[in-house]
Amino acid sequence: MDMATLRVSSGTINSLPLLTKKTKPHFFLSLRAFKSTLKTASMSYDKDLLLPRMLLLSLLVFVKKSKALLQADVIQSDRLHVTVADYEELDSASFSLVAEEDSGDLRKEEGKETLQRIMKLVNETLASDGTYGNAPLYEEDVLAAIDSGRSEGVLHLGRVYWILLTEGGPSGQHWVLDPIDGTKGFLRGDQYAIALGLLDEGKVVLGVLACPNLPLSSLASNNLQDDQEKVGCLFYAQVGSGTYMQSLDGSMPIKVHVTDLDNPEEASFFESFEAAHSLHDLSSLIAKKLGVRAPPVRIDSQAKYGALSRGDGAIYLRFPHKGYREKIWDHAAGYLVVAEAGGVVSDAAGNPLDFSKGRYLDLHEGIIVTNQKLMPALLKAVKESLNEKASSL
Ligand SMILES: Nc1ncnc2c1ncn2[C@@H]1O[C@H](COP(=O)(O)O)[C@@H](OP(=O)(O)O)[C@H]1O
Numbered sequence: 001m002d003m004a005t006l007r008v009s010s011g012t013i014n015s016l017p018l019l020t021k022k023t024k025p026h027f028f029l030s031l032r033a034f035k036s037t038l039k040t041a042s043m044s045y046d047k048d049l050l051l052p053r054m055l056l057l058s059l060l061v062f063v064k065k066s067k068a069l070l071q072a073d074v075i076q077s078d079r080l081h082v083t084v085a086d087y088e089e090l091d092s093a094s095f096s097l098v099a100e101e102d103s104g105d106l107r108k109e110e111g112k113e114t115l116q117r118i119m120k121l122v123n124e125t126l127a128s129d130g131t132y133g134n135a136p137l138y139e140e141d142v143l144a145a146i147d148s149g150r151s152e153g154v155l156h157l158g159r160v161y162w163i164l165l166t167e168g169g170p171s172g173q174h175w176v177l178d179p180i181d182g183t184k185g186f187l188r189g190d191q192y193a194i195a196l197g198l199l200d201e202g203k204v205v206l207g208v209l210a211c212p213n214l215p216l217s218s219l220a221s222n223n224l225q226d227d228q229e230k231v232g233c234l235f236y237a238q239v240g241s242g243t244y245m246q247s248l249d250g251s252m253p254i255k256v257h258v259t260d261l262d263n264p265e266e267a268s269f270f271e272s273f274e275a276a277h278s279l280h281d282l283s284s285l286i287a288k289k290l291g292v293r294a295p296p297v298r299i300d301s302q303a304k305y306g307a308l309s310r311g312d313g314a315i316y317l318r319f320p321h322k323g324y325r326e327k328i329w330d331h332a333a334g335y336l337v338v339a340e341a342g343g344v345v346s347d348a349a350g351n352p353l354d355f356s357k358g359r360y361l362d363l364h365e366g367i368i369v370t371n372q373k374l375m376p377a378l379l380k381a382v383k384e385s386l387n388e389k390a391s392s393l
């Protein structure tokens, strides 16, 4: 069977034990956002109905895992649950997953308890759900399944095959999914996103970004409107067709554009909330050189790309600490959402992002995003700032 690769960054595995009373409502919101993301993706790109179903299946596993990890905590969210019936047609279908994490933590002494909970859950799920077959899985099967994200391999779960391929790369189609992007923001109750992209021959051709906590009205408007209270945005972009935003409740989509501002003094810029994810000093230096007066707007996740695509701010700066390699699932969807809204996304040297190299992006220093008018001045400010930084070392 000819099939696309579904990449799943399994931030899920690592972040689920962190679910607390405080984060649980966000978790359910994120499930709903997840479903909207899948629905939108399948509407815009429904070449193969199987793909959304694969994604739903991964959601089922995600939900069930978290249920076990939350132990007996009541989960009253039938509305949001994907039922087994949703997968019945999957039957012996094949699908692919790529995991961001490996089983390292689960193999350690500290991970034992979590692993046992995962095992219990996986086997309960298998036992209660005839579609998976009867044979229980052993710890090694599940650990191997998680590790399969690192190397090419096939996991056979009852009648469902999981085919796990590591690299996206330059040929074929690859789904790129980050089920919870901005995990830190999610845990704080701030911004996070569910991000889904589709690579076709190394290029992003579809990007869907659900931002359950992002206000529907601009982050830039200071006058508090009723709308500001309303949160939950879904952005989607298909190559050549522009970028649309709708509320997660399913309002009519509207076409969005990046700002047409050309005066940097009036621009504001986004960066990571987490200083560990981006050099705040460096972006301040760049902003100062550019003449930006507003203080940085620090929010988590690819919600930054979404906000930028509708003109909430004009610039997004991301300069990871030395040695960090950016992953495609942290940028694929956001990149297309901004690019189709008329924005420009490049590395610090002005090179376009190359999603064809597998799971990592090869970048010169960092990622910069703005509109076409501001890009030349921004590039200049970035180059000067990087030189200054290098000579001060
Ligand atoms: N040291 C680091 N430098 C840069 N990015 C990092 C990082 N550690 C983690 N990240 C990535 O930054 C993403 C969040 O970005 P942001 O800072 O814009 O919210 C994380 O996604 P996850 O939360 O999906 O793991 C993670 O992949």
Ligand SMILES: [Mg+2]
Binding pocket: 009, 011, 100, 183
């Ligand atoms: Mg992660």
Ligand SMILES: [Mg+2]
Binding pocket: 009, 178, 180, 181, 182, 329, 330
């Ligand atoms: Mg991420």
Ligand SMILES: [Mg+2]
Binding pocket: 009, 010, 011, 012, 178, 179, 180, 181, 182, 183
């Ligand atoms: Mg993640």
